[in-house]
Amino acid sequence: MKRISLLGSTGSVGTQTLDVVSRHPESFRVEALAAGRNAELVIEQANRFRPRLVSVATKEIADRVEAHLPAGTKLVYGDEGLIEAATLPDADIVVTAIVGSQGLKPTLAAIEAGKPIGLANKETLVSGGHLVSEAAKRKGVRLLPVDSEHSAIFQCLNGEPRSAVRRIVLTASGGSFRDRTRDELVGVTVQEALAHPNWSMGSKVTIDSATMANKGLEVIEAHWLFDVPFEQIEVIVHPESIVHSFVEFEDRSIVAQMGVPDMRVPIQYALTYPERFASPAVPSLDLTELGKLHFRKMDYDRFRMLRMAFDCGKAGGTMPAVYNAANEVAVARFLTGDIAFLDIESIVETAINGHRPIAYPTLEEIGEADDWARRTANGYGR
Numbered sequence: 001m002k003r004i005s006l007l008g009s010t011g012s013v014g015t016q017t018l019d020v021v022s023r024h025p026e027s028f029r030v031e032a033l034a035a036g037r038n039a040e041l042v043i044e045q046a047n048r049f050r051p052r053l054v055s056v057a058t059k060e061i062a063d064r065v066e067a068h069l070p071a072g073t074k075l076v077y078g079d080e081g082l083i084e085a086a087t088l089p090d091a092d093i094v095v096t097a098i099v100g101s102q103g104l105k106p107t108l109a110a111i112e113a114g115k116p117i118g119l120a121n122k123e124t125l126v127s128g129g130h131l132v133s134e135a136a137k138r139k140g141v142r143l144l145p146v147d148s149e150h151s152a153i154f155q156c157l158n159g160e161p162r163s164a165v166r167r168i169v170l171t172a173s174g175g176s177f178r179d180r181t182r183d184e185l186v187g188v189t190v191q192e193a194l195a196h197p198n199w200s201m202g203s204k205v206t207i208d209s210a211t212m213a214n215k216g217l218e219v220i221e222a223h224w225l226f227d228v229p230f231e232q233i234e235v236i237v238h239p240e241s242i243v244h245s246f247v248e249f250e251d252r253s254i255v256a257q258m259g260v261p262d263m264r265v266p267i268q269y270a271l272t273y274p275e276r277f278a279s280p281a282v283p284s285l286d287l288t289e290l291g292k293l294h295f296r297k298m299d300y301d302r303f304r305m306l307r308m309a310f311d312c313g314k315a316g317g318t319m320p321a322v323y324n325a326a327n328e329v330a331v332a333r334f335l336t337g338d339i340a341f342l343d344i345e346s347i348v349e350t351a352i353n354g355h356r357p358i359a360y361p362t363l364e365e366i367g368e369a370d371d372w373a374r375r376t377a378n379g380y381g382r
């Protein structure tokens with residue numbers, strides 16, 4: 001029985017993680033649920049999975065939830081509550097499915113507590129990749145990728161030494177505006193941007209897909225997860241999201257991982273690794289029905305957020321944290337209708353051009369760079 005602490009239980013990855021759990025009740029038990037503001041859903045989840053601990057974002061939400069929890073479930077809230085969920089002694093694995101760089105501290109705390117991580121929250125590795133990697137190595141803790149591309153690469157690598165790897169290739173669907181020119185991006189609506197062609201996901205990552213920032217974050221995530229230099233990481237467009245990513249080895253063999261686009265597959269593999277369980281709810285991929293798959297070169301002038309991510313990743317230090325934090329604010333502002341779609345990249349560009357990076361930042365320095373980037377991004381155009 002694997003005991004799970006799930007951070008971000010009410011989101012897209014969180015609810016799909018609970019779906020996986022509910023299909024294998026003999027193998028998994030939920031020990032902790034950490035949600036943000038969705039009181040109604042976390043109450044429902046708590047009554048269904050009866051965890052030892054529930055955490056919510058604020059005291060106000062906790063007051064709304066308290067009376068509705070099952071007997072024996074402890075309620076906590078805020079940053080401390082999240083850390084308590086991340087470090088629960090009874091948990092065997094912590095799934096980090098909250099969104100944004102707020103995932104960094106609880107992830108570090110979970111690692112320090114010796115917990116393997118099912119890592120969905122890519123912003124964590126972008127913000128503090130060196131700290132997370134160092135802590136995971138020091139504690140001998142595994143970072144098990146949940147992000148579909150990284151789960152694919154993890155499966156393709158299958159323990160091969162890094163010296164055998166020629167390049168890692170991440171596939172990008174192109175997002176909701178894949179076939180539009182830059183001129184055609186002027187005036188696009190939030191609703192259009194949220195219409196991802198292949199995946200149903202939270203709003204932040206869906207907008208990131210549309211700007212290609214998602215692939216930028218994933219490039220940096222891959223660098224840290226697989227200890228591969230940026231020069232050996234490539235991105236290509238693959239509209240169907242069937243080949244989830246691939247690895248070319250030095251002997252020119254290419255190993256790819258494929259399947260229907262369904263996050264329950266990588267989520268489950270992170271939970272069951274090194275075993276594979278059945279996925280009865282996931283349809284089998286029929287290549288003869290598909291007939292064709294398409295691949296094309298990435299256009300870095302069209303998708304500038306990806307170019308900026310490579311530049312920030314190579315610059316290192318606090319630069320990726322600034323890229324990420326400015327992007328988080330810009331996406332939030334776009335979602336509320338405060339700025340136009342193309343302003344997202346202008347905001348990120350302004351932040352990274354104005355930042356004086358620190359080479360080997362501490363957690364505190366990352367926090368300061370993150371705060372500075374948020375202030376800069378919030379001030380843009382006001």
Ligand SMILES: NC(=O)C1=CN([C@@H]2O[C@H](COP(=O)(O)OP(=O)(O)OC[C@H]3O[C@@H](n4cnc5c(N)ncnc54)[C@H](OP(=O)(O)O)[C@@H]3O)[C@@H](O)[C@H]2O)C=CC1
Binds near residue numbers: 011147201
């Ligand atoms: N969705 C997907 O298919 C994929 C997502 N990812 C990554 O996984 C992460 C989660 O994405 P996704 O599930 O789409 O995001 P969602 O927006 O759907 O969910 C975010 C989750 O974070 C929770 N949350 C927000 N603030 C807090 C807080 N202060 N304390 C505790 N919980 C909080 C939300 O709670 P509440 O709703 O209660 O406020 C919610 O449960 C992201 O980093 C994303 O990039 C990676 C690959 C695929």
Ligand SMILES: CC(=O)[C@@H](O)[C@H](O)COP(=O)(O)O
Binds near residue numbers: 175263
């Ligand atoms: C499901 C998943 O892992 C997402 O991060 C997905 O990769 C988004 O797709 P694109 O960024 O390729 O549009």
Ligand SMILES: [Mn+2]
Binds near residue numbers: 147148149218
């Ligand atoms: Mn992904």
